[in-house]
Amino acid sequence: MLYGTYAKFAKQIGRFKSIVNLEITMALIAIVGTAFVSWAIIAMMGLAGSTFTNLWITSALLLFSAYNFNAILVLLIGQIGTALNTFLTMLQVVASAGMVPVLAMNGFFKGIHGLMPMYYAVQADFNIMYGGTGTTGIWLGLLTLTGVTILINLVIVALRKHQPMLQFDRLS
Numbered sequence: 001m002l003y004g005t006y007a008k009f010a011k012q013i014g015r016f017k018s019i020v021n022l023e024i025t026m027a028l029i030a031i032v033g034t035a036f037v038s039w040a041i042i043a044m045m046g047l048a049g050s051t052f053t054n055l056w057i058t059s060a061l062l063l064f065s066a067y068n069f070n071a072i073l074v075l076l077i078g079q080i081g082t083a084l085n086t087f088l089t090m091l092q093v094v095a096s097a098g099m100v101p102v103l104a105m106n107g108f109f110k111g112i113h114g115l116m117p118m119y120y121a122v123q124a125d126f127n128i129m130y131g132g133t134g135t136t137g138i139w140l141g142l143l144t145l146t147g148v149t150i151l152i153n154l155v156i157v158a159l160r161k162h163q164p165m166l167q168f169d170r171l172s
Helices: 002-013 014-043 049-095 107-115 117-130 135-159
Strands: none
Touching: 002 014, 014 049, 014 117, 014 135, 049 107, 049 117, 049 135, 117 135
8 A cells, every 4th residue: 555655646746755755654654553562562461561662662663674675676566566575574584583593594594584674673572571682783783774775765766767556447
């Protein structure tokens, strides 16, 4: 839906204004939506209320980063990129080291885990929920990855003058 809105408004207000509006929308969804997720985690796990802010920051950073990460394929190849993002999300789940530690991963997943937003969020969540150090460094890694994905998206927007949209009315 976000891509469709971006593509529609890119024609009306311009690509760069549209991408800025897309980024603002993604940030607002990340901030507001993850407040509920963080509250639910605290309630279900019986964690101290003081962990809410840290969980919220991690969740908001993850969601914003994931939106930008997934936007790369969608901006490159259009709506069909959504289907490919399902595959990327599955790769992220394994590479996140939430179920399988990095040491036990095969070479492929060891090689890509640092490129996946979910890895940073899982590590920060483990630190916050179960104790650990270096959460700020993990957040900085996630922010760096987010910045790189935003730059990639801006380059795509600059180079791609027209965003393809499926015409569902022509398919029938």
